Amino acid sequence: MSAAVAATQDDFSRVQAVYIPVGAAALVVVAGAFAFALVRYRARDGRAPRPTREHNALEALIALGIAIVVAVLVVVTFGTDENEARVRGRPAFRVDAVAFKWGWQFTYPALPGVVDRTVRLIPPVLHVPAGVEVAVRLSTRDTTHAFWIPDVRYKRDAWPGVAQTFALTFPPGQHISGRCAQYCGLHHADMVFTVASLGRAEFAAWVARARGRRPGP
Amino acid sequence: MGRAGAGPEAGTVSLVAPRPPYAPVRGVAGAVVATDHKAVAARTLATAFGFFIAGGVIALLMRWELATPGMQLTSRAGYDELFSMHGSTMIYLFVTPAALALGTYLVPLQVGAAEIAGPRVNLVGYWLFAFGGLLAWSSFLARDGAASAAWTAEFPMSDAANTPGSGMDLWIAGVMCATTGVILLAACQLATIVARRAPGMTMLRLPVFTWTMVVTCLMVLTAFPSLLIAMGGLALDRHGVDVYPGAGGATAYQHLFWFYGHPVVYVMFFPFVGASLEVIATFSGRRVFGYRGVVLSLLAFAALSMAVWGHHMFTTGQVANRYFSLTSTMLAVPAGMEYVAAVGTLIGGALRLRTAMLFALAFFLQFLIGGLTGIYTGSPPLDYHVHDSYFVVAHFHYTLLAGSVFGLFAAVYYWWPKVTGFRLREGLGRLHLALFVIGTNVTFLPMFVLGYDGMPRRVANYRPADGWTTLNLVATGGAFVIAVSVAVFLLNVYVSWLRSEPAGPDPWGGQTLEWATASPPPRLNFTAPLPPVRSAEPLLDLRGVPTPEALP
Numbered sequence: 001m002s003a004a005v006a007a008t009q010d011d012f013s014r015v016q017a018v019y020i021p022v023g024a025a026a027l028v029v030v031a032g033a034f035a036f037a038l039v040r041y042r043a044r045d046g047r048a049p050r051p052t053r054e055h056n057a058l059e060a061l062i063a064l065g066i067a068i069v070v071a072v073l074v075v076v077t078f079g080t081d082e083n084e085a086r087v088r089g090r091p092a093f094r095v096d097a098v099a100f101k102w103g104w105q106f107t108y109p110a111l112p113g114v115v116d117r118t119v120r121l122i123p124p125v126l127h128v129p130a131g132v133e134v135a136v137r138l139s140t141r142d143t144t145h146a147f148w149i150p151d152v153r154y155k156r157d158a159w160p161g162v163a164q165t166f167a168l169t170f171p172p173g174q175h176i177s178g179r180c181a182q183y184c185g186l187h188h189a190d191m192v193f194t195v196a197s198l199g200r201a202e203f204a205a206w207v208a209r210a211r212g213r214r215p216g217p
Numbered sequence: 218m219g220r221a222g223a224g225p226e227a228g229t230v231s232l233v234a235p236r237p238p239y240a241p242v243r244g245v246a247g248a249v250v251a252t253d254h255k256a257v258a259a260r261t262l263a264t265a266f267g268f269f270i271a272g273g274v275i276a277l278l279m280r281w282e283l284a285t286p287g288m289q290l291t292s293r294a295g296y297d298e299l300f301s302m303h304g305s306t307m308i309y310l311f312v313t314p315a316a317l318a319l320g321t322y323l324v325p326l327q328v329g330a331a332e333i334a335g336p337r338v339n340l341v342g343y344w345l346f347a348f349g350g351l352l353a354w355s356s357f358l359a360r361d362g363a364a365s366a367a368w369t370a371e372f373p374m375s376d377a378a379n380t381p382g383s384g385m386d387l388w389i390a391g392v393m394c395a396t397t398g399v400i401l402l403a404a405c406q407l408a409t410i411v412a413r414r415a416p417g418m419t420m421l422r423l424p425v426f427t428w429t430m431v432v433t434c435l436m437v438l439t440a441f442p443s444l445l446i447a448m449g450g451l452a453l454d455r456h457g458v459d460v461y462p463g464a465g466g467a468t469a470y471q472h473l474f475w476f477y478g479h480p481v482v483y484v485m486f487f488p489f490v491g492a493s494l495e496v497i498a499t500f501s502g503r504r505v506f507g508y509r510g511v512v513l514s515l516l517a518f519a520a521l522s523m524a525v526w527g528h529h530m531f532t533t534g535q536v537a538n539r540y541f542s543l544t545s546t547m548l549a550v551p552a553g554m555e556y557v558a559a560v561g562t563l564i565g566g567a568l569r570l571r572t573a574m575l576f577a578l579a580f581f582l583q584f585l586i587g588g589l590t591g592i593y594t595g596s597p598p599l600d601y602h603v604h605d606s607y608f609v610v611a612h613f614h615y616t617l618l619a620g621s622v623f624g625l626f627a628a629v630y631y632w633w634p635k636v637t638g639f640r641l642r643e644g645l646g647r648l649h650l651a652l653f654v655i656g657t658n659v660t661f662l663p664m665f666v667l668g669y670d671g672m673p674r675r676v677a678n679y680r681p682a683d684g685w686t687t688l689n690l691v692a693t694g695g696a697f698v699i700a701v702s703v704a705v706f707l708l709n710v711y712v713s714w715l716r717s718e719p720a721g722p723d724p725w726g727g728q729t730l731e732w733a734t735a736s737p738p739p740r741l742n743f744t745a746p747l748p749p750v751r752s753a754e755p756l757l758d759l760r761g762v763p764t765p766e767a768l769p
Contacts, residue, residue: 016599
């Protein structure tokens with residue numbers, strides 16, 4: 001794992017750190033302007049309205065100001081990688097995630113025969129090493145689904161007929177929740193899973209256990 | 218071309234029809250065949266409002282189901298039908314037709330025409346909409362239940378294998394029928410604006426509301442056929458024709474759908490911007506600020522709106538995310554200019570805070586939350602997280618309910634005396650507004666938090682361990698407050714009708730031509746000669762209010 005790898009949750013935080021203050025400022029400015037007008041220009045004491053004048057230069061200036069804010073936001077957004085979760089270099093671990101109605105099947109190319117799978121709507125556990133780049137190859141067996149892990153601020157649709165690969169970096173945690181986000185029918189709400197993001201020693205222990213458990217040749 | 222220039226047309230012009238209208242048909246037959254644009258518009262609005270109530274009842278059922286974890290009211294399949302019918306009813310059968318109905322009523326009056334262009338086509342438009350709505354709702358009678366593939370009917374979720382049953386087919390036919398009707402309504406208005414303007418009414422003297430209908434109709438005519446193509450293909454595909462095969466088919470459906478699906482958002486927004494700006498101008502006692510800037514930004518807004526649809530597809534991995542992120546964020550510029558017009562009109566005015574004015578102000582402020590969170594979701598790294606979560610549910614309800622419907626009520630309170638001849642009560646109107654503001658914010662603010670925290674949309678259930686119970690309960694409470702506020706509105710209509718007082722032709726000090734005729738207007742709209750049209754606000758010219766060009 002190279003130091004330059006940007007995790008999706010870090011990109012999210014970096015972009016949001018600009019968008020939230022800008023949005024809050026816009027809200028305050030506009031609400032403030034309305035409040036000012038409401039307090040200052042109420043019809044009372046026989047006040048007559050002033051005839052409307054053209055202020056084309058002022059309008060152009062405001063439009064330019066908004067355009068500059070838009071430019072800043074776009075530059076910040078474009079500062080993330082175009083396909084932000086693109087797999088760069090050699091990922092530390094690979095997962096094959098298959099979505100179906102209604103559940104998930106996770107297999108691991110490095111661990112042939114090891115399967116974590118939804119059985120009778122009981123959510124499976126996806127096992128990954130923590131803090132390193134994990135490449136997820138996502139596909140679907142039937143309709144569209146979406147693979148969403150709120151803690152890493154990322155989701156991607158499982159698209160019929162094409163596999164999509166993206167890289168995630170998981171913080172450590174035994175019970176990170178994941179779920180389907182794309183409506184897929186009757187048990188869409190039950191299409192959940194848990195991510196066990198394990199430290200080096202825990203992960204090695206899980207690998208050993210999983211290898212021992214898998215059916216022999 | 219100045220909007221104040223006194224051209225050769227200056228002076229009074231009579232548009233009174235040289236012959237009396239044909240004898241009106243009475244009774245049930247009259248209600249079916251009456252081509253008067255005012256009657257058609259009133260029926261469209263009343264029908265759309267009926268669908269609003271129906272869709273609202275569904276919303277209450279959904280909120281009841283979601284109030285606590287577990288299944289308490291519906292089955293999973295039943296819930297899927299509910300949210301599919303809620304979304305499609307509100308978008309296809311309520312807000313869109315209501316937006317067009319305002320124009321059907323007001324555009325001929327505002328441009329000084331005796332009748333809408335193509336009155337029979339206009340009437341067919343209404344009946345196609347009403348029949349389509351009933352057709353879509355008849356899917357509840359189908360053996361396998363109503364349509365359950367969401368309002369978007371995304372492929373392949375909506376195909377014959379994933380959503381079998383005739384309910385889905387009825388729904389597709391209904392949506393296509395209603396949408397065709399809306400296209401006809403838009404065509405008649407646009408033709409009226411192009412060809413039926415009174416002498417002196419140049420394009421740059423059109424009232425602001427009529428300008429918003431120009432761009433709205435342009436978007437309807439260019440974008441809505443794409444929905445017909447998407448849905449027509451879907452209908453064929455469900456019956457054995459391979460229209461959307463494989464990975465490319467799923468992508469093609471979404472492109473076709475969202476090419477309609479984003480412009481429709483502005484179809485459900487612009488008419489209410491126009492209505493709210495006119496309300497604000499009237500109750501400020503002055504002309505709209507920056508008329509030409511508004512027109513320019515509306516045109517830019519509409520043009521740009523045709524190039525942003527891919528932002529609904531950021532997580533599909535099938536579109537150029539950066540392009541659609543750029544175009545979507547750029548929308549902030551024309552949107553910002555509409556706010557400049559509102560604030561610029563308020564500053565320097567003498568504000569009278571009647572119910573219509575309060576709804577118009579609330580429209581701009583509440584919509585702002587929807588607009589700003591729209592900029593947020595227009596950034597792919599942020600959208601990857603909140604897409605298809607309750608965050609976007611909150612976002613688009615702030616644009617459509619907390620936004621557009623406030624604008625619709627501003628229009629209803631403002632033009633009610635023109636349409637009926639009597640006013641709605643102010644006290645009940647204010648109560649309606651207060652409950653509606655409380656209800657929408659209590660319902661939808663918690664949804665931002667729920668979505669951010671990981672609650673997906675279109676789910677009938679969640680687990681106690683998810684920790685979403687309290688906020689869901691709060692949102693459900695808010696939904697019932699909204700229901701009460703709508704009941705207060707209906708009560709207001711009833712009470713005001715029971716003891717109605719004549720409003721007169723111009724109860725508010727209006728600025729545009731519809732206020733220069735009786736309330737309700739006669740069959741051919743104007744009996745007295747029209748006032749001369751020398752600006753976008755001809756009635757202010759009569760009162761001697763100078764135009765911006767006339768000021769030093």
